[in-house]
Amino acid sequence: MTRLSSLSNKGVSVGFHTKELFSNERSSIMDYDGQQGWLVFSENEIKDEEIPNNYADLEKKTQSQRIRECLYRLYEQRGKTGTFEDFYRMQTEKIINAIKAKLD
Secondary structure: OOEEEEOOOOOEEEEOOOOOOOHHHHHHHHOOOOOOOOOOOOOOOOOHHHOOOOOOOOOOOOHHHHHHHHHHHHHHHOOOOOOHHHHHHHHHHHHHHHHHHHOO
C-alpha cells in the first residue's frame, strides 16, 4: 500500500503498487480503472474464506443514508425552519424514543 487518504464522503482512497506484471496482467488491471468492487489485501497468503463470494452492492444506499435523505425531504416540505442538523437530531430522537417505549 502506497497511499491512504480520507474522502469527504467518509470513504477512503487507497493506492497500491504491484510487483512487475506481464502485459496481459497489466491490461486486466487497467480494465478496472474507474470501477468499484471488492478489494482483498493481505501482506501474505489470502485464505479462501477471506474472499467475498457475493457481488459487491455498489448502487444500494445504506439504511442510515435512506433515513437521512427522507428526513431531509420532510425538512424541505416543512419549510426548512432552523438547521437541518437540528431537525435531523430532533426527528431521530423521536424515532429512538418511540423504539425505547416498545422495549421491556
